[in-house]
Amino acid sequence: MTLERTASLRSMVHTVVDDTPVFDIHTHLYDPAFGPLLLWGIDELLVYHYLVAEAFRWIDQPFAGFWKLSKSEQAEAVWNALFIEHSPVSEACRGVLTCLNTFGFDVKRRDLASLRAHYAKWDTEDFITRCFEIAKVRKICMTNSPFDDLERPVWERGFPRDPRFVAGLRIDPLVLDWPATAPKLKAWGYNVTANLNQQTFDGIRRFLADWTKRLDAQYCMVSLPPEFVYPGRGDSAGNATAQIIEHAIMPHGREHGQAFALMIGVNRQVNPALQLAGDSVGTADVGAVERLCAAFPDNKFLCTMLARENQHGLCVAARKFRNLHVFGCWWFMNAPSLVEETTRMRLELIGLSCTPQHSDCRVLDQLVYKWRHSRGIIAKVLAEKYEDIAATGWEPTRSEIERDVGDLLGGSLETFIGR
Numbered sequence: 001m002t003l004e005r006t007a008s009l010r011s012m013v014h015t016v017v018d019d020t021p022v023f024d025i026h027t028h029l030y031d032p033a034f035g036p037l038l039l040w041g042i043d044e045l046l047v048y049h050y051l052v053a054e055a056f057r058w059i060d061q062p063f064a065g066f067w068k069l070s071k072s073e074q075a076e077a078v079w080n081a082l083f084i085e086h087s088p089v090s091e092a093c094r095g096v097l098t099c100l101n102t103f104g105f106d107v108k109r110r111d112l113a114s115l116r117a118h119y120a121k122w123d124t125e126d127f128i129t130r131c132f133e134i135a136k137v138r139k140i141c142m143t144n145s146p147f148d149d150l151e152r153p154v155w156e157r158g159f160p161r162d163p164r165f166v167a168g169l170r171i172d173p174l175v176l177d178w179p180a181t182a183p184k185l186k187a188w189g190y191n192v193t194a195n196l197n198q199q200t201f202d203g204i205r206r207f208l209a210d211w212t213k214r215l216d217a218q219y220c221m222v223s224l225p226p227e228f229v230y231p232g233r234g235d236s237a238g239n240a241t242a243q244i245i246e247h248a249i250m251p252h253g254r255e256h257g258q259a260f261a262l263m264i265g266v267n268r269q270v271n272p273a274l275q276l277a278g279d280s281v282g283t284a285d286v287g288a289v290e291r292l293c294a295a296f297p298d299n300k301f302l303c304t305m306l307a308r309e310n311q312h313g314l315c316v317a318a319r320k321f322r323n324l325h326v327f328g329c330w331w332f333m334n335a336p337s338l339v340e341e342t343t344r345m346r347l348e349l350i351g352l353s354c355t356p357q358h359s360d361c362r363v364l365d366q367l368v369y370k371w372r373h374s375r376g377i378i379a380k381v382l383a384e385k386y387e388d389i390a391a392t393g394w395e396p397t398r399s400e401i402e403r404d405v406g407d408l409l410g411g412s413l414e415t416f417i418g419r
């Protein structure tokens with residue numbers, strides 16, 4: 001290929017990746033019907049737990065003192081520590097600047113008060129539309145937990161759905177802490193006991209079926225610690241997790257054609273004083289995922305792992321099991337250098353049959369930066385791969401590139417989960 005053709009191929013790939021609407025398959029955003037649960041604005045951006053963890057590296061104050069501050073005071077503390085007293089070079093800080101810059105604010109003024117004044121002019125509905133348009137997001141999947149006391153009553157009441165916000169049924173307490181969860185299900189009218197017997201599994205299945213229907217859930221999701229193994233690990237908690245998966249979630253998934261999404265590798269609350277920012281990472285056992293995929297060939301699994309060390313093994317697992325779809329560069333993996341190496345490795349090992357990224361946004365505005373940054377990396381890696389095959393004479397056409405990018409940005413996942 002001539003240099004000119006290479007440059008035009010590259011620019012075509014960037015254009016297509018920038019312009020293709022994405023289905024963001026995992027976020028913590030909420031349908032506007034949830035009112036204050038949908039977070040947006042400069043203060044929410046600043047108190048994002050990714051930033052709070054970084055700010056505490058500088059803030060010389062007891063953790064408890066910080067948590068007693070109002071949200072705007074916390075935001076100011078983070079702003080001062082990470083933007084004013086030091087340059088905001090981390091990915092999470094850069095993300096705030098990408099948002100502000102995209103919204104037309106002059107970031108070089110370094111003026112939090114004027115940023116707040118700008119934000120005060122917007123209303124929620126307009127802001128949602130604006131963020132979706134700028135980020136070119138066609139729909140997002142929420143994280144919806146029946147165990148969340150703020151969220152549950154809204155679902156129980158019912159509301160007209162905003163089609164841009166689809167639901168994901170999140171069930172961590174059910175999978176990880178049956179002793180504490182059994183009484184809740186019982187209180188909600190499900191015929192379960194502390195004993196994991198057939199009657200209990202049937203009750204759990206009814207609970208999953210009811211909430212799947214109520215949410216119109218795209219998939220059922222759990223986050224798991226690095227110690228997660230399948231089959232069970234001998235102690236009672238590990239065994240309960242494995243049994244609930246085997247006897248309730250798997251048959252439920254088959255009955256409803258619903259994929260089970262696994263997010264593996266989070267060590268919860270290694271520093272509880274950091275609250276939501278207090279979770280860490282550990283290397284997990286990819287073999288557990290392989291054994292699940294092998295044991296339940298008629299179930300579909302989505303999987304993302306938190307440790308960099310697990311990314312290669314997970315890709316290889318996807319080469320062995322077509323009922324496994326790898327997605328996202330999750331949380332501590334969502335740093336440009338790691339997204340780039342992971343995306344490149346995935347394309348090299350499993351081609352286009354994966355979903356390179358989800359946003360994990362907790363604040364609506366973040367759609368803008370998370371997708372801008374991710375698209376840049378996906379385009380760069382993809383262009384490199386097309387250039388490599390073009391060197392053999394196999395030059396991809398624009399419509400082939402559009403097809404491929406549509407798949408990477410949510411299309412292949414929709415096909416996989418059948419939604």
Ligand code: RAT
Pocket residue numbers: 028143223263330331360362
């Ligand atoms: O990335 C995050 O915001 C984490 O706090 C977690 O919520 C994680 O994404 C999860 O879904 O458990």
Ligand code: ZN
Pocket residue numbers: 026027028143360
């Ligand atoms: Zn998440």
